[in-house]
Amino acid sequence: MFPESTTGPSFEDCSATAEWLLSQTDIRPLVGIVCGSGLGGLAEMLKDQKAFKYSNIPNFPQSTVHGHAGMLVFGTLKGKPCVCMQGRFHLYEGYSIQKVTLPIRIFKLLGVKTVLLTNAAGGLNPDYKVGDIMLIKDHINIPGFAGNNPLTGPNEERFGIRFPSMSDAYDKELLQLAKAVGVELGYGDFLHEGVYCVLGGPSFETIAECRMMHKLGADAVGMSTVHEVIVARHCGMRVLALSLITNQAVMNYDSQKKANHEEVLETGQLRAEQLERLVTSMVDRIEDHNNV
Numbered sequence: 001m002f003p004e005s006t007t008g009p010s011f012e013d014c015s016a017t018a019e020w021l022l023s024q025t026d027i028r029p030l031v032g033i034v035c036g037s038g039l040g041g042l043a044e045m046l047k048d049q050k051a052f053k054y055s056n057i058p059n060f061p062q063s064t065v066h067g068h069a070g071m072l073v074f075g076t077l078k079g080k081p082c083v084c085m086q087g088r089f090h091l092y093e094g095y096s097i098q099k100v101t102l103p104i105r106i107f108k109l110l111g112v113k114t115v116l117l118t119n120a121a122g123g124l125n126p127d128y129k130v131g132d133i134m135l136i137k138d139h140i141n142i143p144g145f146a147g148n149n150p151l152t153g154p155n156e157e158r159f160g161i162r163f164p165s166m167s168d169a170y171d172k173e174l175l176q177l178a179k180a181v182g183v184e185l186g187y188g189d190f191l192h193e194g195v196y197c198v199l200g201g202p203s204f205e206t207i208a209e210c211r212m213m214h215k216l217g218a219d220a221v222g223m224s225t226v227h228e229v230i231v232a233r234h235c236g237m238r239v240l241a242l243s244l245i246t247n248q249a250v251m252n253y254d255s256q257k258k259a260n261h262e263e264v265l266e267t268g269q270l271r272a273e274q275l276e277r278l279v280t281s282m283v284d285r286i287e288d289h290n291n292v
């Protein structure tokens with residue numbers, strides 16, 4: 001028997017939420033977008049919007065973090081039906097890891113095929129500058145090392161298999177496409193491909209932890225995304241994820257710098273337009289791409 005804390009919302013709970021949402025809108029989304037800290041402006045690009053406050057959606061958690069508005073927005077982007085989370089959930093908010101990732105399963109039940117995840121992250125790679133964009137090619141799941149994985153508990157076969165692979169978590173074709181689109185948009189100078197490391201937060205990292213993560217092969221660090229990727233891959237959706245490098249992780253003992261959420265949100269605002277253009281162009285091309 002699994003302890004209650006690892007059972008999470010049931011398939012029936014997820015279905016009830018998805019059915020409720022589908023009864024409220026005619027939009028049948030194929031792309032699901034998650035906005036990172038300070039990146040909620042992405043949702044405003046959707047046309048013909050139908051927006052739901054998280055507090056009005058059955059079984060949905062509430063956003064508690066500044067920079068995460070707490071709205072689920074349906075609409076079209078370049079004519080493509082999308083659903084966008086303006087605000088995600090994090091482990092440090094006190095939600096179970098199953099609750100943090102519940103919206104991803106709801107995406108699946110809404111009919112989403114491709115998930116586009118964004119986040120704000122600290123740069124560990126010394127070549128990265130504040131404002132750079134990193135396309136995520138792989139991750140290091142530190143909470144997962146300690147058994148905190150969103151698939152812990154009885155496996156729900158209606159979503160996926162017990163032991164999904166993660167070596168193919170980040171869709172290679174979508175990564176190539178994102179790189180090409182980034183270069184077309186003139187972002188080549190500040191676009192990277194790298195490894196994202198997730199921690200539980202909410203405290204930022206120590207200097208020793210930053211050095212360790214960099215030595216382990218991580219290029220950026222954050223407190224989200226990876227759990228969503230695992231759940232999305234478990235139920236067979238394709239994933240593209242990107243980090244906006246909102247601050248440089250502190251790696252030296254003589255540095256006076258301190259990571260802070262205000263800088264994270266400010267950098268989000270600074271790069272909002274470019275990020276919106278990248279996401280819009282990707283959504284525009286994803287369907288063409290899927291049809292190949």
Ligand SMILES: O=P(O)(O)O[C@H]1O[C@H](CO)[C@@H](O)[C@H]1O
Binds near residue numbers: 036038088120224
């Ligand atoms: O990953 P997102 O949701 O963008 O948020 C990032 O920004 C917050 C810290 O400033 C943390 O929640 C971190 O994970």
Ligand SMILES: Nc1nc2[nH]cnc2c(=O)[nH]1
Binds near residue numbers: 201204222223247249
């Ligand atoms: N853990 C972590 N999350 C972030 N989110 C944005 N910047 C950072 C950072 O430096 N560290």
